[in-house]
Structures are given as C-alpha cells and as structure tokens.
Amino acid sequence: MSDEKKVRAALIIIGNEILSGRTQDANLQHLAKELNGVGVTLSEARVIPDVEAMIVGAVNELRATYDYVFTTGGIGPTHDDITAECVAKAFGLPLIRNAEAQALMEAHYAKTGRELNEARLRMANTPEGAALVKNPISTAPGFRVENVYVLAGVPMVMQAMLEGLKPELVGGKMTLSRAVASYIGEGNMAAGLSGIQDKYSALDIGSYPFYKAGNRFGTTIVLRHTDDSLLEQAVQEVADLMRSLGGEPEFQDMSDG
Amino acid sequence: MSDEKKVRAALIIIGNEILSGRTQDANLQHLAKELNGVGVTLSEARVIPDVEAMIVGAVNELRATYDYVFTTGGIGPTHDDITAECVAKAFGLPLIRNAEAQALMEAHYAKTGRELNEARLRMANTPEGAALVKNPISTAPGFRVENVYVLAGVPMVMQAMLEGLKPELVGGKMTLSRAVASYIGEGNMAAGLSGIQDKYSALDIGSYPFYKAGNRFGTTIVLRHTDDSLLEQAVQEVADLMRSLGGEPEFQDMSDG
Numbered sequence: 001m002s003d004e005k006k007v008r009a010a011l012i013i014i015g016n017e018i019l020s021g022r023t024q025d026a027n028l029q030h031l032a033k034e035l036n037g038v039g040v041t042l043s044e045a046r047v048i049p050d051v052e053a054m055i056v057g058a059v060n061e062l063r064a065t066y067d068y069v070f071t072t073g074g075i076g077p078t079h080d081d082i083t084a085e086c087v088a089k090a091f092g093l094p095l096i097r098n099a100e101a102q103a104l105m106e107a108h109y110a111k112t113g114r115e116l117n118e119a120r121l122r123m124a125n126t127p128e129g130a131a132l133v134k135n136p137i138s139t140a141p142g143f144r145v146e147n148v149y150v151l152a153g154v155p156m157v158m159q160a161m162l163e164g165l166k167p168e169l170v171g172g173k174m175t176l177s178r179a180v181a182s183y184i185g186e187g188n189m190a191a192g193l194s195g196i197q198d199k200y201s202a203l204d205i206g207s208y209p210f211y212k213a214g215n216r217f218g219t220t221i222v223l224r225h226t227d228d229s230l231l232e233q234a235v236q237e238v239a240d241l242m243r244s245l246g247g248e249p250e251f252q253d254m255s256d257g
Numbered sequence: 258m259s260d261e262k263k264v265r266a267a268l269i270i271i272g273n274e275i276l277s278g279r280t281q282d283a284n285l286q287h288l289a290k291e292l293n294g295v296g297v298t299l300s301e302a303r304v305i306p307d308v309e310a311m312i313v314g315a316v317n318e319l320r321a322t323y324d325y326v327f328t329t330g331g332i333g334p335t336h337d338d339i340t341a342e343c344v345a346k347a348f349g350l351p352l353i354r355n356a357e358a359q360a361l362m363e364a365h366y367a368k369t370g371r372e373l374n375e376a377r378l379r380m381a382n383t384p385e386g387a388a389l390v391k392n393p394i395s396t397a398p399g400f401r402v403e404n405v406y407v408l409a410g411v412p413m414v415m416q417a418m419l420e421g422l423k424p425e426l427v428g429g430k431m432t433l434s435r436a437v438a439s440y441i442g443e444g445n446m447a448a449g450l451s452g453i454q455d456k457y458s459a460l461d462i463g464s465y466p467f468y469k470a471g472n473r474f475g476t477t478i479v480l481r482h483t484d485d486s487l488l489e490q491a492v493q494e495v496a497d498l499m500r501s502l503g504g505e506p507e508f509q510d511m512s513d514g
Contacts, residue, residue: 020481045304047304049301076464077444190334190374207338
C-alpha cells in the first residue's frame, strides 16, 4: 500500500550457519526496527549461503531495486569469509587492501599485543573506493559501496556498526503503527476488517491470530502508515468492530515496531 | 561444496510482520533442522511482504531452481492472506474452492459449534489440483502444487503440517555435522584452517567466533558432509591445529544441526 513513496531497504543475510539451523538469525529484527526509526522500510530479506555466485547475484539484484542494501556476515578472517570479494565483484571493482582500515587494525593490535597476521589483515580488504563503517567492538571495519552496506554477522558487532552509520541514512516519513487486540477469532473479524481496509486503502492493515493458555484465542490487528491521525481514526473503527462482535479491544504499546 | 548432488530446498517467509520487526521468525530454523533430518538441504530463504508480485515472482524463481519450495504465512481468513491466490497465479492455475478442504472444515466447525462463514471458507481455496497438507492443530489445511508446499505461518501449526508431510519428501544422503571449539581466535586459526579446507575440499567447513563472559573469545569450527569417516578425519585435524596453537579442543554435540 503506497509502498512506492517509501525509502526501502533489503537485507542479505550471508551464512551457512543460518541456513543449517545451527544459528538463529537475530539481525533481521534488529535492522527492521532501527531502520523504521529513521524512516526506512525493510522490504525484503534473503538468507543465502557462503557461495560467490549467490552473493554477487543477490547484491546486484537488490541494489538495483532498493534504496539501501545491507549485508550481514562473511567478513571475518577465515576462508569462508568471502563477502568483501563478492561485493567487489558485484560492482566490478578491484579488491584492495584499504589503507585506512589497515591503520585502524595496526593501532588496535599494537595496543592489545595480539598478532596482526595476514589472515586478520584480510579484514582490511575492501572494494576500491569503499567508505569504511566503524566497528567500535572489535575494530575490523565494515564498509559501504554506493548504496550497499557490508556489516558483520555477530549481532553485537552488527548492532554497533549500524548505530554508527544510521546518521548517514536518508529516510522518508517514519511509518507509525498501532495495534489493537481482542478475543475475537480472525474468521469473525475478516469481513468487517476487509471493509475497513477498503475504506482506508492507504493503510497497511495486518491481522495476526494468537493463542493463549486455557484455549483462548484471538486476533491482533496492526495498522501501519505515516499519518498518525489517519491511524487513530482507523484503529477506532477496528475497536468498534471488535465491540460489535462482543470483544473488548485492548490497545497495545507498539514501541517494539 | 559438492552442493550439486544435494536435494535442495528454499523457504519463502511471507509476512509484513516479520519485515517490520514485530515478529521474530521461528520457522526457518525449525524447517532447516527438520529438512536436514530427511536429507534435504535448505539452500536459500527469502522474507517478502504480502505483495502479490513479490510472492508470484519468488515462487516462480525458486520452484525452477530448487527441488522443494516451502512457503510460510498468508493462508488465514483475512484480506491480507493472499498466498493461495498468488501461488495459483504463479502456476497459471485457477483458484478453486477445494471440496476436500471444505469438507474437513465443515466437520471441524460443526463439532466446535463455531460459525463457518465465508471468510473462513476462503481457507478452503487452493489452486486447482492441489494436494492438501493436513493441519492437526486448527484444521484449515495447507497444500502442495508440484514441488511447492504452502504452510501456515504460526509456528505451532507450521510445525504440525511439516511433521505430517515429511514422509513425502525424497531426500538425499543426510548431511552430518561435527563441531569443535577452543579459545583460539579466528585470526590465529585461519591459515591452518584454510589448509585443511584445501585438503578436504568436499567438506563445508565454517568458522564462527564466539565471546564469553570475562572477555574470553574463541572459535567454533563446524564441518559438514554426508561421509562420517571423512568428517572424523578432518575434525581430528582441526583439533590438532587447535592444540598446536595452544588450545584445548572441545568436541560439541551437534544434535542441534
């Protein structure tokens, strides 16, 4: 709904460990909420393995489609960390040893007394002309080429990188959301809700069933748009619909997105 | 690595609530582990919004690429549940009221005494010729067209559907995995590990840094292949590498994938 005026982003989650089920991704949800806070809508995400053709393909398809692309994972020092070279290939740029990144890492390793070996120096490789994304946790930086941000996969590091780059992002109007729930089944809400969606066609209205202990089930309706007064009108109509079906609407705090 | 002989699957997670960050996806990890148990490798996943063009596009692209495609989400009774009609469009099939699904739902609603209204009957719509996927939790079925399985988004229902359809899946050899960890940094493991990967080029060897309280960090190495004896050889070489660097290898239970 009126998606075309939004500033939109895609996320590419790179890592065999997510696809094997070994690791539960935690970056999508965090990125979605943080982007929403600066007026950027996460519109698509892909989870792909550490395979060059897939990384290059996804980067090129998504950077042509969305305002911003974020990648997570695959920028460590080991053989399976191939994101930087794949992003360079996607842009047709040479992969170089980034002098600024190398200087940051030399300073860090001199201070900690650990060895800055060739494997660790691979983490200073970026596509030529890339801008660095600071890593206040473990120093080895991410980077940006045009509209593609390359971030770490470890959530603590990814989150710190994102916090640092957020001021660079140029978002649109922030999408606001309201939610209202009651113990009325989705199937009983559906007809009336469809009428409200038709009336407020610009709103993104989602319906989510829930189950609670004691075999109680109900529905949460989430309404999203940039215009708070329009949201307020529509959420009151949803609440009225719930009351007309015998429910007691409960307005939920949507600070969580 | 030797991915071409595997039976491979893709997952399409359909739902604005995942992309907004409101809901944390729980289906990818569960599907990955269950598929692995029957010799099917989850090779890609996409998270897309409730938008027809995106659902049709993803279904058509991925069903041509992978042995199996699973979708989760968007099969409820409300206006934002458009997965069934989108899958019908992807296959160029009419969307019909599936008589078998309708009969199941009529029996269920007769028993519970709840109203089987038109909105709920929408959940009996499938592409023409689809086979049903049973839903032992809340009756409204999923379905399969060719190699595409359409499942519920609510994890409890999705898991029950998957459990029922698993016997239909024709997998390859099961991918086995072994993991070994020590308090040696990734950067110190990298050179030796790269040599082991070169020697055992058929193995999928992943390196994952970890941090623990007290500023202790280390690396978990995960090795994956169908051949257990090859895995055993390689995991011992990784353990020897850890010892040569002053680490104490700890072999981890990989029952979690």
